[in-house]
Amino acid sequence: AGGGCKPCAWFWRPQGCINGAECRHCHLCPQGEVKARRKQKVASLRTGQPEGEILGLSPLPAACTSPSSQRHVSLQLTG
Numbered sequence: 667a668g669g670g671c672k673p674c675a676w677f678w679r680p681q682g683c684i685n686g687a688e689c690r691h692c693h694l695c696p697q698g699e700v701k702a703r704r705k706q707k708v709a710s711l712r713t714g715q716p717e718g719e720i721l722g723l724s725p726l727p728a729a730c731t732s733p734s735s736q737r738h739v740s741l742q743l744t745g
Contacts, residue, residue: 671691672691672692673691673692673699674689675700678697678700
C-alpha cells in the first residue's frame with residue numbers, strides 16, 4: 667500500500683498460508699495489519715487525504731521494509 671510490503675491475508679488464519687516460502691506477500695507483519703491497512707485505505711478514500719495521515723500511523727516496522735527474500739519467513743504457531 668504505502669510503498670512498503672504487502673501483508674499476507676492468509677498467514678494469521680487458522681489454516682495458515684499454503685504458499686509458505688513461495689508466498690509473494692509479507693509474513694512478518696503483525697496479526698491485525700491487513701485489517702488496519704484496509705481501514706486506513708477506506709478512511710483515506712472518504713476524506714481524500716493521503717493514507718498515512720488519516721490514522722496517524724507510524725512508518726512500517728523495520729521487518730516489513732526488509733528485502734523480499736527476508737519477508738517470506740514462515741512461522742509456525744502452536745496453541
